[in-house]
Amino acid sequence: MTMREKIEEAAARYPDQRSAIMPALLIAQRERGHLPGPVLEEVADILGVERIWVYELATFYTLFHTEPVGIFHLQLCDNVSCMLRRSDDLLRHLEEVLGIKKGGTTPDGLFTLSTVECLGACEMAPVMQVGDDYHGDLDMARIDALLDRLRATVRQATGADLAAAGPQGE
Amino acid sequence: MFEPVLLRNVDVPDGHLLATYEAGGGYQALAKALREHTPDEIIDLVKNSNLRGRGGAGFPTGMKWSFVPKRAGKPKYLCCNADEGEPGTFKDRIIMERDPHQLIEGMAISAYAIGAETAYVYIRGEYTLAISRLEQAIAEAHAKGYLGTRILGSDFSFVVHIHCGAGAYICGEETAMLDSLEGKRAQPRLKPPFPAVEGLYASPTVINNVETLACVPHIVARGPDWFRGIGPDKSPGPKLYCLSGQVRKPGLYELPMGIPLRELVEDCAGGPLPGRKLKAVIPGGVSAPLIPERGLDVGMDFDSLAAAGSMLGSAGVIVIDDSTCIVKVATRIIEFFHHESCGKCTPCREGLNWVVKVLRRVEAGQGAPGDLEQLEALCKGIFGNTFCALGDGAAMGLRAALAHFEHEFVAHIEERRCPFH
Numbered sequence: 001m002t003m004r005e006k007i008e009e010a011a012a013r014y015p016d017q018r019s020a021i022m023p024a025l026l027i028a029q030r031e032r033g034h035l036p037g038p039v040l041e042e043v044a045d046i047l048g049v050e051r052i053w054v055y056e057l058a059t060f061y062t063l064f065h066t067e068p069v070g071i072f073h074l075q076l077c078d079n080v081s082c083m084l085r086r087s088d089d090l091l092r093h094l095e096e097v098l099g100i101k102k103g104g105t106t107p108d109g110l111f112t113l114s115t116v117e118c119l120g121a122c123e124m125a126p127v128m129q130v131g132d133d134y135h136g137d138l139d140m141a142r143i144d145a146l147l148d149r150l151r152a153t154v155r156q157a158t159g160a161d162l163a164a165a166g167p168q169g170e
Numbered sequence: 171m172f173e174p175v176l177l178r179n180v181d182v183p184d185g186h187l188l189a190t191y192e193a194g195g196g197y198q199a200l201a202k203a204l205r206e207h208t209p210d211e212i213i214d215l216v217k218n219s220n221l222r223g224r225g226g227a228g229f230p231t232g233m234k235w236s237f238v239p240k241r242a243g244k245p246k247y248l249c250c251n252a253d254e255g256e257p258g259t260f261k262d263r264i265i266m267e268r269d270p271h272q273l274i275e276g277m278a279i280s281a282y283a284i285g286a287e288t289a290y291v292y293i294r295g296e297y298t299l300a301i302s303r304l305e306q307a308i309a310e311a312h313a314k315g316y317l318g319t320r321i322l323g324s325d326f327s328f329v330v331h332i333h334c335g336a337g338a339y340i341c342g343e344e345t346a347m348l349d350s351l352e353g354k355r356a357q358p359r360l361k362p363p364f365p366a367v368e369g370l371y372a373s374p375t376v377i378n379n380v381e382t383l384a385c386v387p388h389i390v391a392r393g394p395d396w397f398r399g400i401g402p403d404k405s406p407g408p409k410l411y412c413l414s415g416q417v418r419k420p421g422l423y424e425l426p427m428g429i430p431l432r433e434l435v436e437d438c439a440g441g442p443l444p445g446r447k448l449k450a451v452i453p454g455g456v457s458a459p460l461i462p463e464r465g466l467d468v469g470m471d472f473d474s475l476a477a478a479g480s481m482l483g484s485a486g487v488i489v490i491d492d493s494t495c496i497v498k499v500a501t502r503i504i505e506f507f508h509h510e511s512c513g514k515c516t517p518c519r520e521g522l523n524w525v526v527k528v529l530r531r532v533e534a535g536q537g538a539p540g541d542l543e544q545l546e547a548l549c550k551g552i553f554g555n556t557f558c559a560l561g562d563g564a565a566m567g568l569r570a571a572l573a574h575f576e577h578e579f580v581a582h583i584e585e586r587r588c589p590f591h
Contacts, residue, residue, distance in 0.1 A: 013331040049353075062336070080415070081414040084489075
C-alpha cells in the first residue's frame with residue numbers, strides 16, 4: 001500500500017477527518033523517517049484538513065519528530081522507577097561510548113540518544129526503547145551487547161562497512 | 171485463599187490468542203449478558219458490585235454508565251483509556267499484551283450496557299507489542315462473531331477501533347483524551363458538560379480504564395456479591411498492583427483491594443534490596459503523595475489511602491530505600507509534571523517551571539533560606555487553580571515530600587550540598 005492508501009484506510013475509522021491526523025502522522029513518520037514541513041503538508045492534503053491542524057499536532061506530541069533522528073533511536077527512561085535503578089549511570093555510559101550528549105546523533109547517523117518519560121515497563125527498570133522494542137533489566141554490559149547487535153543488524157542489511165554508510169536523513 | 175482472575179491468563183502460553191481465552195470460559199460472560207440481561211440490568215450488576223474506576227480517580231463505574239442519556243438521538247461512544255502514562259504503572263500494558271480478549275469482552279459488555287456501537291481504545295503509541303496483540307485479538311473476535319453486526323445472534327452490534335497516542339501524559343485525563351481523539355492538541359475541557367452527556371464528537375461517551383473494563387466480564391459471570399466479597403465493601407474487588415523501584419521482586423501482583431501496603435512491599439515483593447532499609451513508598455504512581463516507612467500499614471484501597479493523605483491512583487507502587495535522596499526524587503517528579511503540563515492553565519504551566527528551578531538549586535546545594543517557604547507558596551498557587559488534576563498531583567506530592575522529609579531539604583540548604591552524594 002502507498003502512504004496515501006494507508007492513511008485513507010486509517011481515516012475510515014473516524015466520522016471526522018481531523019481525528020485521522022494523529023494516525024496519519026504515525027504512518028507518515030514510519031514511511032519517511034521524520035516529519036519535515038513538506039511531509040506535514042502532504043498529510044494535510046491527503047486528509048483535506050487545515051495545515052495548521054497538522055503542524056500543531058506534530059509539534060505537541062513527543063513521539064513525532066520534525067527533525068531527523070538516527071537509524072536507531074535510543075530512548076532511555078529516566079523517570080523515577082528507572083532512576084531508582086540507576087538510569088543516570090546508564091545515560092553517562094551511553095554518552096561516553098557513543099561520544100554524544102543526550103539529544104545528539106552519532107556522526108554515522110546510526111544512533112540518536114534521548115531520555116524519555118516513563119515507558120510503562122517499570123517491572124524491568126531500567127528500560128530503554130529502541131524503535132519498536134523494549135529492552136529491560138539493563139546494565140552497562142547489556143547496553144554494550146545491545147549496541148553491538150544493532151550495529152551488526154545494519155552491517156547485515158547494507159552489506160557495507162559502517163564507515164561508508166554516511167549520515168542519515170540529511 | 172485469593173484466586174487471581176485478572177491475571178489468570180497472563181502466564182499461560184499463547185494467553186493472548188482467542189482459542190486460549192475461549193478454553194478458559196472466555197466470551198461466555200458476553201453470551202450470558204446478551205442472552206439473560208437487559209442493558210439496564212448490566213448497569214445494575216456493575217453498580218451493585220461497587221466497582222470503582224481503576225484508572226486513578228476511583229469513580230463508581232456503574233454510576234458513570236447510568237449518566238448516559240437513554241435517548242440521545244446521537245451515536246454513543248465507549249472509549250477505553252489505555253494511555254497508561256502514570257510513572258510506575260504497567261498493569262494495562264500487561265493485560266493488553268497477554269490477555270487482550272479479556273479487555274475486548276469487557277468492552278463489548280460495557281458497550282451493550284450503555285448502548286454504544288463504536289469504541290476507541292486510546293493506547294500509548296510506545297506500546298507496540300500491546301497494539302499488535304490487540305489488533306490481532308480484534309480481528310479474531312470479529313471472525314468468531316464476538317464483534318461486528320448482530321453479535322451472537324442478538325440485536326447488538328459493536329466495533330472496536332485502536333487509536334494510538336503519540337506521547338502526552340495529559341491524554342490520561344479523560345477530556346484531554348477526547349480532544350486528542352478529535353485530532354486536537356490534548357488539553358482538558360471545562361466540565362460540565364461531562365463526557366457522559368457531551369463527550370467525543372459532542373456525543374454521549376463513557377471513558378473507562380483497561381483494568382476497569384477487564385473486571386466487567388467477571389462481575390457478569392460470577393455476580394456482584396462475589397466481587398463485593400473481595401476487600402473493603404466500599405472499594406472492593408481484585409486489584410492489580412505494579413511494584414517497582416528499590417525492591418527485590420518488582421512485578422505485577424493481583425491481590426484483593428485493601429491489602430496492607432507493608433504486606434505488598436515486604437512479603438509479596440520481597441522487601442528492600444540487600445543491605446538496605448525502606449525509606450518511603452509512593453503507593454499510586456507519582457501523582458500519589460509518598461508515604462514514609464512508618465505509615466506502611468495502610469490498606470491499599472481508595473478510602474484508606476485518602477484518609478492517610480495519599481491516594482490509590484493507578485496502584486503504581488514505587489519503593490524508595492535509604493540510599494536515595496528525597497529531594498532528588500521530588501525534583502524528578504516535578505520535572506516530569508512540568509514537562510507534561512499541557513500549557514492551558516497558567517498556575518500549572520508557569521508554577522511548575524518555577525518549582526523545578528527552586529528544587530534543582532536546592533538539590534545542587536545552591537538553595538537559599540526561604541526556598542522551602544517559596545515552594546509552599548508555589549504549591550498553594552497551583553493547587554485547586556487548574557482545569558485538571560495534573561497540577562494538583564504535583565503540588566500534593568511535593569507537599570508530602572516537604573512534610574515528611576523536611577530535614578533532608580533543610581540539610582541541602584544548610585550544608586550547601588546533597589548529603590547523599
